[in-house]
Amino acid sequence: MKSLLATASLALGLGPCGIAQAQEWPRQPIKIVANFAPGGAADQLARVISAPLQETLGQPVIVENRGGAGGNLGGDFVAKSPSDGYTFLMSSGGMVSINPHIYAKMPFDPAKDLVPVASVARVPFxxxxxxxxxxxxxxxxxxxxxxxxxxxxxxxxxxxxxxxxxxxxxxxxxxxxxxxxxxxxxxxxxxxxxxxxxxxxxxxxxxxxxxxxxxxxxxxxASLKRAPQMPEVPTLDELGLKGFDADAVFGLYAPAGTRLAVIQRINAEVNRALALPAVRAHIETLGNVPEPLTPAAFGDKGAADFKRLGAVIRERGIRAD
Structure with missing residues (x-):
């Protein structure tokens, strides 16, 4: 997880060269790969965010579904895609924080082969x-x-x-x-x-x-706070399972090596979109909560969940095979 966090934190500072490169980009359509089946949270959030990104970036933003293997198929595709700023992954944080614990062999290393770009939503269950x-x-x-x-x-x-x-x-x-x-x-x-x-x-x-x-x-x-969409429904914490927190943060990742200027630009555009009333309302109708974060904070969340959920996985003996 350290390399993922280090890469994310570097995205906070851009020199003149990085700014110039960001201004040259994008020059062609952008693809967002949702690594779960159509209709799920990753798919729907990718489609919610694609419209405002398309408008502000001035290029088509296409959503493609590549589900399977707990998100690994889509993650592997993006991890092995060119790091040119035209392919991104929309995924649950579980691909980074859970899958390395449960798969004996991963086709890629989420911590090394992908970098966090922009958090989109906190997803209560x-x-x-x-x-x-x-x-x-x-x-x-x-x-x-x-x-x-x-x-x-x-x-x-x-x-x-x-x-x-x-x-x-x-x-x-x-x-x-x-x-x-x-x-x-x-x-x-x-x-x-x-x-x-x-x-x-x-x-x-x-x-x-x-x-x-x-x-x-x-x-x-399954959250520490009641969901704004269903305020009358209690949390498991309230019902006696103290400290119960199963929330996941869904967001965009890019292949390692993607220019930091591009990561910074996408993060800024996503956070700007999440402030729009129409986008916030759409995300909330899905049962999710808009969650704008910096790339570094998004990486920190993944690292914390990696440790916290890893303990649960070991205790329960969960394996993917």
């Missing part, structure tokens, strides 16, 4: 069940899991994903067990919850519309 579930609140969910050890199931966007870890943290803290069913993204997991194939889910926000239409019931938020 919402604990949801179907509206017709006999589980009415978090207390009754725990009681049901204890009465039916290993018989209930939960989905996630993939093995070792942030929602997977949220569920492992919850079952570990409550002394319960449930079967993990990994999917290739949050959207297919939500589809199976709605269809009755799984029993509960920690969702990155795309479930909120179904909660509001009465198809799902929200039991809790």
């Amino acid at each position: 919402y604990l949801v069940v179907r509206a017709d579930s006999p589980v009415k609140d978090f207390k009754s969910l725990v009681a049901d899991l204890k009465a039916n050890p290993g018989k209930r199931s939960f989905g996630s966007p993939g093995n070792g994903s942030s929602p997977h870890l949220a569920a492992e943290m919850m079952t570990g803290r409550t002394g319960t067990t449930a079967i993990h069913v990994p999917y290739r993204g949050a959207a297919p997991a939500l589809t199976d919850l709605l269809g009755g194939q799984i029993d509960f889910l920690f969702d990155p926000g795309i479930s909120i519309q179904h909660v509001k239409t009465g198809k799902l019931r929200m039991l809790a938020v």
Whole structure:
């Protein structure tokens, strides 16, 4: 993680040469690779931010989905792309803070081959069940899991994903067990919850519309603070799991070696976009919270999560294979 943080911190200072290079860029379309399936948080946030970036940069900004292997397929593609400022990755911080702990062999090193560029949103995870579930609140969910050890199931966007870890943290803290069913993204997991194939889910926000239409019931938020979109829903911290924090920060990364002037420019444009009322409102409707950070602060967050979540992964024995 040290090299990632060092590279990010260098982005804070630009000389005249760097400024001149940034002014020459961009001269062609820019690609944002979302490393999870269409409809998930990475995909939706990439599309939210692409429109204002396209307007201010004066070039088309194209979103391409490359999901799979817990975000590693998209991450590997970007890590091995030219560092010319025309390919970026939109990813959960879990690719940096979680995947190196759970994959025996990574096709790339997130800490060395990618650099943090701009945080876009803090993504709370919402604990949801179907509206017709006999589980009415978090207390009754725990009681049901204890009465039916290993018989209930939960989905996630993939093995070792942030929602997977949220569920492992919850079952570990409550002394319960449930079967993990990994999917290739949050959207297919939500589809199976709605269809009755799984029993509960920690969702990155795309479930909120179904909660509001009465198809799902929200039991809790896996954050230290209540979500502004659902202020009536308690946090797991409030419900007795003190200090429970499973939030993930999603943002843009670039191939190592990308010019610091370009990183600085993208960071500034993303932070400017996050201040726009329409962009903030769009992100909030997704269940997320806009989170503008400097490249260095974004890197610091990844490093802190690398240590914190690594302890959970070792304790729970989570592996991707």
